[in-house]
Structure formats: C-alpha cells, structure tokens
Amino acid sequence: MSVSARLAELGIELPAVAAPVAAYVPAVVHNGLVYTSGQLPFVSGALPAVGKVGAEVSAEDAKGYARTCALNALAAAADAAGGVDRIGGVLRVGGFVASAADFTGQPGVINGASEVLGEIFGEAGRHARAAVGVAELPLGSPVEVEVTFLLA
Numbered sequence: 001m002s003v004s005a006r007l008a009e010l011g012i013e014l015p016a017v018a019a020p021v022a023a024y025v026p027a028v029v030h031n032g033l034v035y036t037s038g039q040l041p042f043v044s045g046a047l048p049a050v051g052k053v054g055a056e057v058s059a060e061d062a063k064g065y066a067r068t069c070a071l072n073a074l075a076a077a078a079d080a081a082g083g084v085d086r087i088g089g090v091l092r093v094g095g096f097v098a099s100a101a102d103f104t105g106q107p108g109v110i111n112g113a114s115e116v117l118g119e120i121f122g123e124a125g126r127h128a129r130a131a132v133g134v135a136e137l138p139l140g141s142p143v144e145v146e147v148t149f150l151l152a
Helices: 003-010 059-081 106-125
Strands: 027-030 033-036 087-098 128-134 143-151
Touching: 003 106, 027 059, 033 059, 059 087, 059 106, 059 143, 087 106, 106 128, 106 143
Parallel strands: 087 128
Antiparallel strands: 027 033, 033 143, 087 143
16 A cells, blocks of 8 residues: 555545755655654644653653654655655654653654554654654753664
C-alpha cells in the first residue's frame, strides 16, 4: 500500500510545511535519505502550547505534540522528496522534550512520534531513536522532533 493510501486509510491529512523560524531548510535529500530539521508542533502556524513538560504541559499532551511534530516532519520530507509516496520508511527519530527539573518521562512523550510513524509505515516505520530532556526549546515549545527518512 502506498504511503498516501495509508494516510487516507488512517484519516491523516499532512499539514502544510512549517516555515523555518531561523536560517535552515525544513528537509534535505542526500544519498537515498531525507533529513528533516527539528520540527515543532505547529498547527496552522501556531504552537498549541508552550512550557515545560512535567510543569505547565502534561506528559499526555506532550505525547500528542510529538505526534504532530512527526507529521510535520513527514510533510517536510515529502515536500523535499517530491511527494509522500517517495518516502519509503523511517531510519531514525530524534526527540527533544523541554523538561521540568524532575521529569524523566521523555521516552513516553516521544512515543507519540514513534507510534504514528509506525502506524503509517508499518514494519518500515521501525527506527532507531533518541529521547532527550532539555532545558529549553525554540519559541518555548514543549517538544521538538527530527526524523531521518529512507527514500522509496
């Protein structure tokens, strides 16, 4: 099944590619891979929340934001690759969680990204991953995700 057909089956519509907030491009294609820049959970050009996970933002909400980040990354990758059906799978996910001092649930938050990529790509969505707690993220975002995709 094509990626576009799977997205339709899941009822997922990819968002427009988020405009960069600094001096970079959303994604780059190189040697059969698509590398995305870190994606924030923008929805219609705005962050749905700001703050630290484990303080102002719940882990459950942050998991949903990580899912949004992954879909933003897929949109950026598809744009760079010439269409979503040119994306063949997921190689690696890097997740960053703006964390309260005592928050240790970063892996659960980044599962939001990993799980949606698994739903979309199936076995080809299995990937290596990092889930890291950080002090701050751009624009006060609670979560940021970068993805390395394989071309089909």
